[in-house]
Structures are given as structure tokens and as C-alpha cells.
Amino acid sequence: MTVKNWRIGLALAAALAGGWGMNAFASGAAGAFHWTSSAPLISPQADPEQKIYGVKDPSVVYVNGKYHVFMTTAGAKGWGLAYTSFDQWSNAAAAKIVPLDKSPMGPGYRAAPQVFYFAPQKKWYLVYQGGDPLYSTSDDISDPMSWSAPKPFFPVIPDIVKPPQGKGWLDFWVICDEKKCYLFNTDDHGRLLRSETDLGRFPHGFRNTVVVMAEKTADLFEASNTYRIANTGTYITLVEAISPQGRYFRIWKSDRLDGKWETYSAAPMNAFASSDNVERLWSEGISHGEMIRTNVDQTMTIDPCRPLEYLFQGNDPAVRVDDYIKLPYRLGIITAKGANPISALCR
Structure with missing residues (x-):
């Protein structure tokens, strides 16, 4: 969530609270996921030009011996x-955070990156x-000043996302298979x-914008991310939802990026x-957030034989603010514990 009415989320959570027990996502369910969390790893740093309240919406790749976030x-x-x-997560807090507004990307509203x-x-x-x-685009991911000026994916905005249809x-979020590239959004x-x-036309030629899933607003809210599971014919999609206990992610699977998505966890609300x-x-x-992947390319591949790691944004529940932009978001990692539906695909 960035420039959005965050009060929608607060109202939805309050409305849900009456009907959801504290154990709505009981971790003991068979075929479910279990995690442990790091402490916050990346926090706002002093900026001479403005006060930074939070860092959020992370995207990460590991290449040439370094994490790039x-x-x-x-x-x-x-x-x-x-x-x-x-080079390692223990050094993340001390690593300098470089704003990209001085690059050819320029200043202005920019949010929710995927690299x-x-x-x-x-x-x-x-x-x-x-x-x-x-x-x-850039030829050197390690040079934050190398990014080109912004370009739009769509010359004309699809009717399905404009009122009255949308x-x-x-x-x-972009992910590609052997023939096509797909852009997902919430x-x-x-x-x-x-x-x-x-694939040969990317980043041009996006078309056929369709609704893939539709549910209640609180149950399918924002921040979708989609991955291919290595050495399988399975893809997964995660979408952020809202509960009285805070934001959470649900998971679906499919055997193709343009196919039907089915729930992929035995826990309540998958x-x-x-x-x-x-x-x-x-x-x-x-x-x-985003999964820490086993490769860096457009296939967005994760390895079911390695413990899953997910870099996410979190905020202190004790802090209350009057404006969404002031929420003290920090970045941390959750690591999967034990077996789960994805690790079951390891061969």
C-alpha cells in the first residue's frame, strides 16, 4: 500500500474482528506454513532533504556476492x-540507502518496485x-544512478481498470514463461x-487485461507476487489480505501463468x-514483500529444496499515527520451519 486510503484497511479489520477468532490461522493445520522472523533488518536512515518515516515494498535479488534491495x-x-x-543480512542495517530520485528516473511519485x-x-x-x-532499465544493478527515465507499459490504460469497470x-508484478510475459496487479x-x-515484444505489447480472481476486498487486497517453483510445473501466487490481527498473505497454485488458481494451504483462508x-x-x-529467489531472471524461480525466505514490511503495532505515510515500516525476513506444501515438491 502506498498512496491509498489506509483507513479502508482499518475499517475492514474492525468489521472483521467480530467474526474472526484469534486462532483464525491456526498454525497446526496440516499442509500449512510455519515461519520464524528475524528482527527488523533495514530501517529508515537520516535524509538531509526530508524526514523518512518508513521503508517498505521490498524487492530483492542476490547477484555477484551481494543482496540488492x-x-x-x-x-x-x-x-x-x-x-x-x-554481502550478508547481518550487514544490512549499516548499508547506505540511496534515493533514486537523483538518477534519470527523476523525482516524483514512485513506489512498489520489482527488480x-x-x-x-x-x-x-x-x-x-x-x-x-x-x-x-539498467546495465549495472550495482549502480543506483544508472536507471533510465521512466517509461509506461501501456500507451492507453485498459477500460477494465478505469471507472465504471474498475x-x-x-x-x-512481471513474470515470464518460455513464450509470454505476464503483468499482474491488484x-x-x-x-x-x-x-x-x-516474450519477444517485452516490455511492449501488453494486452488482454482480465480479472483472474475476485473476492471480498479484505480477502484479496494488494501486493500480489507470483513465482515458478523450480523443476516442477507449478506456479504460486501470493496476495496480501486483511484480518483483525493485521495484514497477511494468502497462497494459490496453478500449472500455468494464464491458468486457474487454486488454494495451496490447508490453513484457514489458505x-x-x-x-x-x-x-x-x-x-x-x-x-x-518478496521471496528471496534462486535466480534473478524474468522466470521468478524459487527452489523448493531450500528453506523459504520472505522479505517483508512490518510495523510496530504499538505505534499509532494519523496518516498512513507515517507508519514506521521496517524490513525483515521470515524463514520457513519444517515441511510445507512447497517443500513437499522437492525431488
Whole structure:
């Protein structure tokens, strides 16, 4: 969530509270996920130009011996993008966070990044929202000043996301198979949408924007992220939802990116990660994040034979603010414990 009415989330959580018990996501359910949390690893740093309230919406790749993390900064001047890198998570807190507004990307509203290496073009892509979906490219992920000026994915906004058919779009996510690239997004109103283009035309030619899933607003809210599970024919999609205990992620699976999505956890509400199945959680729920992947390319692949790690945004539940942008978001990692539906696919 970035420039959105965060009071929607508060109202939805309050409305749900009467009908949801504290054990709504009982971690003991068979076929469910179990996690343990790190402490906060990346926090806002002093900025001479503005007060930074929070860092959020992380995207991460590991390449050339370093983690490269892109994030949204929430500051007194609004929303922007920033970058940091480090060799191991124990050094993340000390690593300098570099705002990207001095790069050719320029200043202005930028949020919710996704970074990946598009192998057919041998270029890095940074996908983000600036109202509509935008992208920048770079030949050197380690140089934060190398990102190109923003370009739109769509020359014309699809009718399905404009009133009266839709209510906007946000949190854009690209993943490709052998023939096509797909752009997924949510809309804060219970819909997951998908657009597509041919692999050879990317980043141009996106079309056929359709609704993939539609549920209650609280149950399918925002921040979708989709992955291929290595050495299988399975894909998973995670979407952030809202409960009285805070934000959490639900999980679905499919055998193709343009196929039907089915629930993929035996826990109530097919929960993936929530305040009820994460040990040592310092945050009010699990919010917008990304899996730490086994590769860096456009296939967005994760390895079922390695413990799952998920970099997420969390906030101190004791802090109450009068404006969403002031929430003290920090970044931390949850690590899977024991068997789960994804690890069961390890061969």
C-alpha cells in the first residue's frame, strides 16, 4: 500500500474482528506454513532533504556476492524509491540507502518496485507504480544512478481498470514463461488482474487485461507476487489480505501463468504467512514483500529444496499515527520451519 486510503484497511479489520477468532490461522493445520522472523533488518536512515518515516515494498535479488534491495521510502515529501546492497543480512542495517530520485528516473511519485534481469535483452528491469505501471532499465544493478527515465507499459490504460469497470490498479508484478510475459496487479478492491505480451515484444505489447480472481476486498487486497517453483510445473501466487490481527498473505497454485488458481494451504483462508504462524514476530502482521529467489531472471524461480525466505514490511503495532505515510515500516525476513506444501515438491 502506498498512496491509498489506509483507513479502508482499518475499517475492514474492525468489521472483521467480530467474526474472526484469534486462532483464525491456526498454525497446526496440516499442509500449512510455519515461519520464524528475524528482527527488523533495514530501517529508515537520516535524509538531509526530508524526514523518512518508513521503508517498505521490498524487492530483492542476490547477484555477484551481494543482496540488492529496492524499496519504497515514505517521507515528508511523499513516496519515492531507494536502493541498498550488502554481502550478508547481518550487514544490512549499516548499508547506505540511496534515493533514486537523483538518477534519470527523476523525482516524483514512485513506489512498489520489482527488480529482475530480463535475460533475452541482458538488461535489468525495475517495475514500479507511478499511478500507472512504469519501468526503468539498467546495465549495472550495482549502480543506483544508472536507471533510465521512466517509461509506461501501456500507451492507453485498459477500460477494465478505469471507472465504471474498475477502480484503478497498483502493485505491478512481471513474470515470464518460455513464450509470454505476464503483468499482474491488484486494485485494493478485491481483484487480481493479468495482462500479457509475447516474450519477444517485452516490455511492449501488453494486452488482454482480465480479472483472474475476485473476492471480498479484505480477502484479496494488494501486493500480489507470483513465482515458478523450480523443476516442477507449478506456479504460486501470493496476495496480501486483511484480518483483525493485521495484514497477511494468502497462497494459490496453478500449472500455468494464464491458468486457474487454486488454494495451496490447508490453513484457514489458505494462509501463507500471518501473525498466527510466524514466531518472534515484531510486526502487526506480514505485509508487502518478496521471496528471496534462486535466480534473478524474468522466470521468478524459487527452489523448493531450500528453506523459504520472505522479505517483508512490518510495523510496530504499538505505534499509532494519523496518516498512513507515517507508519514506521521496517524490513525483515521470515524463514520457513519444517515441511510445507512447497517443500513437499522437492525431488
